[in-house]
Amino acid sequence: MPDPNPPAPAASPGRRADLIVEGGYVVTLDDGRPVIVDGSVAVAGDRIVAVGSAGDVDASFPEAAQRIDASGCLVMPGMIDTHTHLFQVLGRSLGDGLELMAWLRDFMLPMAVHLTLDDVVAAVRLSSLMSVLAGTTAVVDNHYAPTDTATTLAVAEAVESVGLRGAIARGVFGSRVEGSDRMGVPDELHAFSAAEELRIMDECLHQRPPGSRVEVWPMPENVVYVDRDLIAACADLAEQRDLRWQAHCSEAQEEVVIFTDVHGERPVEWLSRAGLLGPRATLAHAIWLNDDEVAAIGAARACALHQPVCNQVISSGVMRLHELLGAGATVGLGTDGLAVSGQSMFEAMKSAYGLHRLSRMDPTWPPAEQLLDLVCRHGARVLGRPAGIISEGALADLVVIDLQTPRWVPAHRPVAMLALIGHGADVRDVVVDGEVVVRRGRSTLVDQDEVMAKAREAAERVATAAGLEPLRAAWIDR
Ligand SMILES: [Zn+2]
Structure with a gap:
């Protein structure tokens, strides 16, 4: 009131x-x-x-x-975008209408493996600029290609260059596991061993210690295709260094099926049993949860990150937002990358508002004010800052x-x-x-025309190098 x-x-x-x-x-x-x-x-x-x-x-x-x-x-x-992929702007609008495996095989992965440091910086500067111009003051960017020390630090610098705060949730893959094969993850993404991943994290944290305007967080990219010991090591690193950690978790129903096949328990069941759930755990999507998993996330005061635009576009499912909030979870909203969204938290709020009313067939929930709470107060809890x-x-x-x-x-x-x-x-x-x-x-900090020009050049170069030309047809009939 x-x-x-x-x-x-x-x-x-x-x-x-x-x-x-x-x-x-x-x-x-x-x-x-x-x-x-x-x-x-x-x-x-x-x-x-x-x-x-x-x-x-x-x-x-x-x-x-x-x-x-x-x-x-x-x-x-300021609004807080708790999960996004800033480099994806270079592929904006490409891959629309492809089912997930084709989307990865024909679009996202070829694009990701052809990115140079300069391309990534040009992309991240553009999408960071869009974020801040749209009233976002902090972003958590899951950067997963390439993830060497120099590129990770350059991404952090690019985010900060427009004035944003936030974190680079650096994609950690380690060695291949059974889930990598079942999910079709290319070798190029499993570029480093577990020991090398942790060494790179260490180098990044040396340059950008916790508390920096833009921090670096460990992000085991997906609980399905990262070794469980490495996930635990990332959670441990976050605990030791007073950071958050992030992971894609239970976004597609198939991921839960694969994880359960391989390990004999569901992803969040395992996180809970292994003692990895807590306020530092920030789980992107967290859609396919059973009642016990919802209760476990809530009881641990862990964070679930909701990307309503992406979830609808990819048809991955509807987060159990009402139940998660009722259980005591922190729920941040995110844009989840410019391939599908407009990098605007206004869009995320409106999208969540309609999605949950329709899926619940209930015009009383969520109230509009609740969305403000999620993008600001809950977002700050995800970030771990007094914002x-x-x-x-x-x-x-x-x-x-x-x-x-x-x-x-x-x-x-x-x-x-x-x-x-x-x-x-x-x-x-x-x-x-x-x-x-x-x-x-x-922007008071960057030359917007120059940022746009550099991003245009990078997008052209990458589209050509990655063979994305067929996806650029003016009108695609399916
Ligand atoms: Zn994501």
Whole structure:
């Protein structure tokens, strides 16, 4: 319930602010979900130092170095994309309509094995730019080709170059296992032994220690085709270094069948029995779960990552979102790669909203506000950072949305409208870590035309090298 009388910021002498976002409709998502109609947010360094009515905040910080006039705008916490594949933008729209094995064989894998470091950087800069322009302030990018130290670090740098925070969930494959053959994973992806995988992780963490604006996480790519000891080693590394770890888990029904055939138990049953579930475990998709697995994820306060656009496009299934939330799980939303989505968390929210209402045949759930909670508060829990809310002490990751567009007239319920009609095109300003990284809809950090030109060149080169020409027909009749 919005609190009409949020507490006034304490006016103590000597407090400073570097930036004030002033006079907006502030959707704090703080406990109690207070909304401030004419509110301001003061930022010092990377933190929010005050939030309250515009008059009170202004009086407390009369000498802020920078101001953003947010009158006529909505101010919300930055959204968090908890699972994506940024390099996939180079293949955008290709492979549509292929079933999964053909999609991998004829499109994604040839593309992945032909990528150079320069291609990857060009792709990641473009998709990171799209993310931040659409109001995403943090991404977790599962980068799985190539995964050598230099490329992994270059991807992290590319994400950070547009101002985002987040993590590179570095794809860890190790040696082939039975599941690799059953899933048709090419040798090129199983490029390193388990020992080499852990050494590369170590090198990456040396360059980008935990707590960096963009961290590096271990990501056993899929519980089906990574050796279980290596998965356990990745979870252990995350525990030792105070990181999260991620894995694709139970996305397709077939994966559960293969895992159960090979190991005699279901994937999440095993994770639970092996003691690997906990808040550091972030499981991408987590669709095909039985009741015990849902309960285990909830009881462990583990994270399930929901990609509603991808799940519908690939027809992989419907996550048991209502049951997972009821069990106590953290559920982040994600875009899952530009081959199928628009790299927008607005799109993810709207998509989840419709998908779950239809699949449950229930127009009462989820409420629009619930989606905001998932992309902000739950997303921050996945990330393990004090973000996703506008509150004193939280990280200063803020999005200013222009309400003076036809889409927002009339704005009876702006909070619900974010999930219902919100669009990246209305994002005007973005602040990450206290830094203004988007102003008036343009990046303040990179030359957008140059980023687009480099990505166009890389896409051409890769499409030719990987023989993707047949997939580029203007109109494909199936
Ligand atoms: Zn994925």
